[in-house]
Amino acid sequence: MDSITLIAIASIVTAGLTIALGSIGPALGEGRAVATALSSLAQQPDAASTITRTLFVGLAMIESIAIYCFVVSMILLFANPFWNHIIAQAAGK
Amino acid sequence: MRLSSDEIVFWQYGLFKLNATIVFTWALMLVLAVGSKLITRKLSTGLERSRWQSLLEIVVTGIEKQIEEVGLRRPDKYIGFLGTLFLFVALASLCTIIPGYEPPTGSLSTTAALALCVFVAVPFFGIEQQGLGGYLKSYVEPTVIMLPFNIISEISRTLALAVRLFGNMMSGTMILAILLTITPFIFPIAMSALGLLTGMVQAYIFSILAAVYIASATRVREPMPKPTADH
Numbered sequence: 025m026d027s028i029t030l031i032a033i034a035s036i037v038t039a040g041l042t043i044a045l046g047s048i049g050p051a052l053g054e055g056r057a058v059a060t061a062l063s064s065l066a067q068q069p070d071a072a073s074t075i076t077r078t079l080f081v082g083l084a085m086i087e088s089i090a091i092y093c094f095v096v097s098m099i100l101l102f103a104n105p106f107w108n109h110i111i112a113q114a115a116g117k
Numbered sequence: 118m119r120l121s122s123d124e125i126v127f128w129q130y131g132l133f134k135l136n137a138t139i140v141f142t143w144a145l146m147l148v149l150a151v152g153s154k155l156i157t158r159k160l161s162t163g164l165e166r167s168r169w170q171s172l173l174e175i176v177v178t179g180i181e182k183q184i185e186e187v188g189l190r191r192p193d194k195y196i197g198f199l200g201t202l203f204l205f206v207a208l209a210s211l212c213t214i215i216p217g218y219e220p221p222t223g224s225l226s227t228t229a230a231l232a233l234c235v236f237v238a239v240p241f242f243g244i245e246q247q248g249l250g251g252y253l254k255s256y257v258e259p260t261v262i263m264l265p266f267n268i269i270s271e272i273s274r275t276l277a278l279a280v281r282l283f284g285n286m287m288s289g290t291m292i293l294a295i296l297l298t299i300t301p302f303i304f305p306i307a308m309s310a311l312g313l314l315t316g317m318v319q320a321y322i323f324s325i326l327a328a329v330y331i332a333s334a335t336r337v338r339e340p341m342p343k344p345t346a347d348h
Contacts, residue, residue, distance in 0.1 A: 084322045088277065091284035098291065 028110055035104050039097035046093025053086045121287065122219035123226060142221040145208055176204070180324075187325060188332040195331060198238055202231065203324035210286065210316020213309070220316075223286035225279065232279035235327045236271075243334030252334065278326060285319045 061079040065072060125137035156169040180200045184192040209222045221227045243252040256267045289312035296305045 080318055081322055081325060084281075084318055088281040088284065091288060092280060094288055095280060095284045098287070 028107075028114070031104070031106050031110055035100045035107060039100040042093050042097040042100070046096075047090045050086050050090040053089075054083055057082055057086060121224040121226075122221065123224050125219065137219050138221045138224040138227060141209075141212075141219060142227060145205060145212070145221065149204060149208060183321075183325065184328050187328040189328060189335070195242070195328065198234075199324050199328050199331075202234070202327060203320050206231070206282065206320035206323050207317060210289075210313065210320060213289075213312060213316065220286050220290065222282055223290055225283045228279040228283040228286075231282070231323070232275045235278060235330065236275040238327070239271075239330050239334045242331050246335035255334065274326075274330070278323065282319055282323055285315055289315060 057079065061075055065075055068075075122137040122141070126134055127137065127140060128135040153173065156167075156173050160170060161167075177196070177200070180203060181192040181196055184195055184199055189195055206222055209220045212218050213220055222231075240252060243255070246252075247255075257264050289309075293305055293308055293312065296308055
């Protein structure tokens with residue numbers, strides 16, 4: 025197996041693993057956050073605006089972890105620096 | 118597939134490149150600046166006011182209220198910075214309904230520049246509020262051991278601000294592009310509506326986080342009230 029194939033296999037597998045494993049934690053966290061926010065909304069409907077605002081900010085912060093994983097896997101797939109390096113080397117020969 | 122709008126180059130002369138990010142950033146700046154200039158040219162204080170003035174009043178008072186709720190006492194001092202951040206990011210994602218438009222916030226260079234502005238603004242407002250010594254002292258609170266961690270958190274939250282906005286905007290356009298090849302009829306519309314919502318939420322988050330960082334840097338620490346002995 026030459027290095028181009030190796031890099032391609034490693035990048036694709038790692039990209040899939042990154043987004044798969046990286047979305048488990050944020051999914052669990054967001055589920056917990058929404059469930060807690062709903063129960064506190066049911067207990068105190070007066071504080072709805074504050075709870076909703078904090079919930080949105082918190083959700084976006086949690087979701088950004090999944091977004092980091094997405095960015096990393098997109099970089100691996102479409103802007104892979106190792107791949108570009110190998111291609112440039114092969115073109116230079 | 119393109120990862121960002123940096124790769125669409127309209128015009129190039131030597132090292133000088135005019136890519137889609139710069140063009141759309143300047144277009145947005147022009148819309149924002151000329152629009153507010155035109156609206157505020159003849160303001161009225163009476164009961165009779167134009168529709169556009171009412172729009173701007175709603176926007177400005179809304180932003181001021183949000184800034185005040187975060188804990189900044191005088192929102193008029195910070196609205197110039199925080200309000201501009203919010204309006205730019207919000208308009209950048211709102212304009213995605215225009216065909217052929219690429220959000221400039223979907224490029225890491227734009228979001229990094231915005232995050233760097235926050236990175237500079239936090240010590241600026243902090244030093245202005247509590248002096249150089251008072252601001253530097255906040256790095257060794259509660260103990261000196263926390264100094265490196267405080268510095269690391271300063272840098273890492275700037276990085277997180279930039280990557281969060283970039284990732285959200287980039288994923289929106291990319292998911293849309295992927296869906297267009299799979300189910301090209303109705304479903305992309307729903308996803309682009311969701312993209313508009315995430316764009317608004319991200320604009321809100323970005324400016325609220327900047328406000329929280331500034332609030333934590335400008336807060337003058339009040340001494341703890343002495344517990345009363347008689348109960």
